[in-house]
Amino acid sequence: MNNTLELLKNHTSIRSFTDQPLTEAQRDAIFKAANQTSSFSLLQVVSIIRITDPELRKKVMQLSVNQPYIEEAAEFWIFCADFNRNHEIAPKVDLDYIEYLLIGTFDAGLMAQNALTAAESMGLGGVYIGGVRANIEELTEVLNLPEYVIPLVGLCIGHPAGEKPGIKPRLPKSMVMFENQYQPLDEKKLANYDQQMREYYQDRPVKAPFSVKKVKGWKDHIEDHLERSRLPFMLEYLNKQGFAKK
16 A cells, blocks of 8 residues: 555544644645646636635634634635636637536536645645635625636645544445446445444544534434535526526
8 A cells, every 4th residue: 555545545634723834835835736636628727715814814714604723724725616717818708608617616626635635745634614605705705706716615724733533434335336337325335334423423522613522324414414505595606707607
């Protein structure tokens, strides 16, 4: 097993950071690793907003469901799908089609993943913040994002404080990878995985920002989070920014 595989297999989110800043060399190395990520047809439709102003970081934290590690982390980067550059170069191309949104979303996700993997390779840690979309229209104004640019995910990066959390169990290979044809949900395998998750949460210590131990299976987790993840304003916002009209 090589070092890269060990790093990827042992990923876990870090939500507690020391006050030690990153060096310029560390930041530059993380950016270069992210910037070299695969890009659909080399369109390069991702921009990163690095939030360094303390007051702005606090405002972004408030708009992102008040997750305190946004302020505590040494670095906070927001990955945006960005077709504004492409539009300025080729203004006659109609970008209303949803395919462009899919391209931008996929490329931003890949780039964010490479950034975190690069950080982890240096002994740093991080956590993604999907909450940047909770008040996405106000965040767009705060960041002065033009048409054809949307903030998709934030990334906290810093030096981990305390012990690294245990690795959260994932679905077994047989529930995720199928050969040739899709397979329906296997209730027995789901029940086994549910039990693994209950045991994980039962053994995991309660740490800030969480104050109550929640012990539940993956099925309960999915029902809860699917309900909470609905953002009924999103389509209107995307249309306003120039996406997903066709």
